[in-house]
Amino acid sequence: MENNLMTFSSMTAVMKARELLRRNGIRAVTIRTPASLRRGSCGYSLRVPQRYERAAELLNQHNISFVGASTVDDR
Amino acid sequence: MMYFDNGATTYPKPQAVINAVMTAMRGYGANPGRSGHRMSLRAAETVYRCRENLARLFAVDNPENVIFTYNCTTALNTVIKGVLKSGDHAVISSLEHNAVVRPLEAMKEQGVTYSVAEVTEGDDEATIRAFRSQFRKNTKLVICTHASNVFGVRLPVERLAALCRLNGILFCLDAAQTAGVVPISLEDSCIDYLCTAGHKGLYGPMGTGVLVMRSDVKPDSLTQGGTGSFSSELRQPELLPDKYESGTPNLPGIAGLNAGVEFVLSRTPERLDAYEMRLGQRLYDRLSGINAVRLYTARPEADTHVPVISFNIGNMDSEQVAAMLDRHQIAVRAGLHCAPLAHQSYGTQEQGTVRAVMSAFNNEKQIDTLANLVNNFVKLNEKKVAIGDSNVLE
Numbered sequence: 098m099e100n101n102l103m104t105f106s107s108m109t110a111v112m113k114a115r116e117l118l119r120r121n122g123i124r125a126v127t128i129r130t131p132a133s134l135r136r137g138s139c140g141y142s143l144r145v146p147q148r149y150e151r152a153a154e155l156l157n158q159h160n161i162s163f164v165g166a167s168t169v170d171d172r
Numbered sequence: 173m174m175y176f177d178n179g180a181t182t183y184p185k186p187q188a189v190i191n192a193v194m195t196a197m198r199g200y201g202a203n204p205g206r207s208g209h210r211m212s213l214r215a216a217e218t219v220y221r222c223r224e225n226l227a228r229l230f231a232v233d234n235p236e237n238v239i240f241t242y243n244c245t246t247a248l249n250t251v252i253k254g255v256l257k258s259g260d261h262a263v264i265s266s267l268e269h270n271a272v273v274r275p276l277e278a279m280k281e282q283g284v285t286y287s288v289a290e291v292t293e294g295d296d297e298a299t300i301r302a303f304r305s306q307f308r309k310n311t312k313l314v315i316c317t318h319a320s321n322v323f324g325v326r327l328p329v330e331r332l333a334a335l336c337r338l339n340g341i342l343f344c345l346d347a348a349q350t351a352g353v354v355p356i357s358l359e360d361s362c363i364d365y366l367c368t369a370g371h372k373g374l375y376g377p378m379g380t381g382v383l384v385m386r387s388d389v390k391p392d393s394l395t396q397g398g399t400g401s402f403s404s405e406l407r408q409p410e411l412l413p414d415k416y417e418s419g420t421p422n423l424p425g426i427a428g429l430n431a432g433v434e435f436v437l438s439r440t441p442e443r444l445d446a447y448e449m450r451l452g453q454r455l456y457d458r459l460s461g462i463n464a465v466r467l468y469t470a471r472p473e474a475d476t477h478v479p480v481i482s483f484n485i486g487n488m489d490s491e492q493v494a495a496m497l498d499r500h501q502i503a504v505r506a507g508l509h510c511a512p513l514a515h516q517s518y519g520t521q522e523q524g525t526v527r528a529v530m531s532a533f534n535n536e537k538q539i540d541t542l543a544n545l546v547n548n549f550v551k552l553n554e555k556k557v558a559i560g561d562s563n564v565l566e
Contacts, residue, residue: 107401107414108205109236112220129208139401140208141216 100149100165103156104130104138111141114161118145123152134166144168174538175503179321179349179480179529181371181378183503188431189375196427203420206400215423222430223413229433229441230366230384231357239383239413240421244348245271247367247383250416251344252276252315254391258283260312263303263341265327266290266517267320270510272346276315288513291320294470296328303332313342318350322514322525323469324452324480326354330361337362342389348372349478349529351382352436353445364389373444373531374436376429379422387412395419439532445474448530451539452479455528458543459483464550468518468525482525485550490524493549497526500545504528 103125105111111127118125125143134142143163145152156163175183196218202209205216223235232238241247252275256262264272266288276286287306292298303314314336319326329345336343344365347356351366352373358366370380385391396408397418409415436444452472459465459481466484469477485493494506507524508515515521528542 106409107236107399107411108216109220109223109413110411111205112216113235116220116224127213136404137402139205140403141205141213 100167102166102168103143103163104134105163108139114156118152121155123148131168173501173503176528177503177505178531180505182375182531184533185375186435189428192431193424193428196424204423218427222426225433231359232384236412237385239416241381241383242379243381244367244369247381248272249275250394251365251391255313256284260284261308261310262286262313263289263306264315267317267514269321272315293325311341315344317346319478320514321349322509322511323482324477326476333362353441355441370429375432377425380425380429444532448479449474451530451534452481455481455539462547462550479530481528484523490526493526502542
């Protein structure tokens with residue numbers, strides 16, 4: 098399954114990443130991190146339903162650390 | 173009430189600040205980002221928005237480098253106590269506030285020493301020489317006010333920061349009196365730490381302060397605790413801003429501060445400074461025309477001062493003058509303003525000074541009212557002294 102989730106270490110990083118993606122026209126929804134991925138996470142993740150690869154590229158370019166994951170629950 | 177105590181805290185606040193505090197309290201007063209529900213998320217968004225706006229105001233590219241504190245004093249303590257260790261030496265200016273001096277005095281017990289560099293008003297070269305002459309091999313940190321909270325004198329902080337960088341010394345700017353009215357850029361300067369209050373020139377509520385720092389010069393954290401991140405780990409996280417933001421943040425305060433920073437950004441610090449400086453100059457000119465009034469600085473100008481006007485009436489106790497003004501609905505501050513070193517420099521440590529500081533909400537009519545009142549008061553006292561009336565205060 099392809100990645101569609103980004104987990105972060107801090108809430109500030111979540112906000113920073115979401116704002117960066119928004120400015121670049123990529124929709125990202127803040128969700129509670131699934132239990133299986135919660136260790137080391139701030140408890141929130143971004144679900145990026147489309148253009149995930151581009152989103153990851155942008156975050157890497159701006160030195161925003163995240164861990165990519167996939168989730169079955171993609172409602 | 174005509175309010176000129178803006179150096180202590182600005183009043184009134186913009187209506188948008190009051191609305192933002194109320195909305196946060198009433199509409200989404202949850203713990204920011206900790207709890208998973210939508211109110212918590214909205215609170216976190218507000219906190220982040222404020223971080224972003226502050227990063228924009230101080231030209232920092234990363235909002236994570238903006239740390240919320242409870243006031244400027246807490247921010248300064250974080251730097252001073254988090255950077256300096258036994259055997260280290262610090263240099264401060266002769267115009268520093270007790271928020272800088274007292275933490276350093278307390279650290280003497282831990283083997284930290286400090287020296288004071290004399291500021292020469294109107295001669296930046298002399299001030300810079302004074303700082304340089306205090307540098308030692310173990311000097312680790314310079315803490316310097318951007319402008320005196322008593323006399324409004326600006327220091328050449330960009331040049332001092334550059335000098336520190338050349339000498340491998342960290343530079344901490346106390347911008348309590350200048351944030352919001354004097355443009356400050358961390359990107360274009362060698363400032364390592366910027367400390368300021370949220371409730372003065374940024375028009376936020378009391379209980380808000382800000383520390384902005386470069387990522388590679390992290391002090392130790394003064395407090396440790398819950399951050400909402402790395403919760404399974406027992407050690408304090410190193411990442412910014414979490415390292416310095418343990419415990420529940422002041423959401424209503426930060427919401428208000430965000431509205432205050434937006435107020436400043438929309439008007440720009442340059443325009444606010446120009447407006448307030450005109451008022452400050454008007455007050456200075458009016459007071460300088462009254463014989464009994466003592467002013468302590470050169471006429472304030474944008475490059476050399478901020479509009480902080482300190483004065484006295486003859487040898488009269490500054491507190492008595494402030495009390496008289498208070499009876500006539502004018503709020504000023506008198507005394508030492510928590511800056512005894514500055515009063516030593518200007519010879520006012522016994523009398524203190526009466527201080528009037530401008531904000532965006534003052535106007536020329538208020539300035540004239542204050543000046544007229546001082547003038548009338550002086551004349552009345554001269555008359556009473558002439559007829560031998562000992563009760564010279566009205």
